[in-house]
Amino acid sequence: MNSAARALIPLVEPIGLVWLALIVLAVLLWRKRQRGFATMAAGIAAFIFLIGATHLPDVLLESLERPYLSVKLDTLPQADAVVMLGGCLDPAPNEVAGLHLTKAADRIVAALELIRLGKSPVLICGGAGAERNGVMQIEAELLKQALIERRVPVPEIISLGHCADTHDEAVRTRAILQQRGWRRVLLVTSANHLPRAVATFGALGVEVTAAPCNFQARPRRPGALIRSAIPGYVGFEQMAAWMHEQIGWWEYRRRGWLAAP
Numbered sequence: 001m002n003s004a005a006r007a008l009i010p011l012v013e014p015i016g017l018v019w020l021a022l023i024v025l026a027v028l029l030w031r032k033r034q035r036g037f038a039t040m041a042a043g044i045a046a047f048i049f050l051i052g053a054t055h056l057p058d059v060l061l062e063s064l065e066r067p068y069l070s071v072k073l074d075t076l077p078q079a080d081a082v083v084m085l086g087g088c089l090d091p092a093p094n095e096v097a098g099l100h101l102t103k104a105a106d107r108i109v110a111a112l113e114l115i116r117l118g119k120s121p122v123l124i125c126g127g128a129g130a131e132r133n134g135v136m137q138i139e140a141e142l143l144k145q146a147l148i149e150r151r152v153p154v155p156e157i158i159s160l161g162h163c164a165d166t167h168d169e170a171v172r173t174r175a176i177l178q179q180r181g182w183r184r185v186l187l188v189t190s191a192n193h194l195p196r197a198v199a200t201f202g203a204l205g206v207e208v209t210a211a212p213c214n215f216q217a218r219p220r221r222p223g224a225l226i227r228s229a230i231p232g233y234v235g236f237e238q239m240a241a242w243m244h245e246q247i248g249w250w251e252y253r254r255r256g257w258l259a260a261p
Contacts, residue, residue: 068212097146112154
């Protein structure tokens with residue numbers, strides 16, 4: 001497939017197709033002098049282009065990830081445990097090991113790398129659960145089983161069980177630390193989620209060192225504004241991640257779950 005044809009593929013994907021249809025609709029409505037509806041269609045098309053074809057989502061995500069860009073896992077201090085937050089996999093009976101890795105699966109790689117580097121002999125796994133055929137399948141338990149079955153060299157793996165959110169993971173982690181007499185953990189999660197996660201664990205008195213991974217803001221040339229000529233889905237995924245954190249900050253602050261700045 002030549003480069004010209006490849007460049008047009010986004011136009012037949014859902015977001016590009018809707019964007020093109022809105023432009024055509026705006027032109028037709030304008031020619032029929034239905035200027036109000038034409039302006040509305042053009043405005044929606046412009047919004048889709050802004051999110052799907054410009055670097056705005058990169059800029060927003062980068063504002064969350066920037067504090068961790070220079071962090072190297074091999075320079076982090078040793079800790080009592082490596083805590084990996086959930087969201088890395090979903091139960092999937094038709095897949096190998098009965099699990100499907102999500103786009104946050106970099107967290108697993110980062111956590112195992114910290115163990116390999118000797119930063120801690122203990123891996124604490126968080127995550128939610130999903131009910132299938134009347135049986136609750138817990139993310140942390142699935143991962144623990146998969147690692148043990150494949151003899152991945154992790155001296156001790158602790159499951160936090162079914163956790164509803166990051167605050168729940170922090171509460172359960174604190175209970176384990178108090179029981180074991182531990183103090184410091186290396187906190188592994190996506191870089192854009194780390195600011196809220198660190199503040200949540202800190203509010204409960206857990207001493208954490210951030211171990212970032214899963215950076216989602218794409219590199220761009222200085223001053224570059226346009227990512228592509230046709231909007232695609234990546235920008236919308238990035239925007240969703242940024243909005244998730246903004247809503248999370250608001251809700252956690254409302255509930256008093258965040259450490260004071």
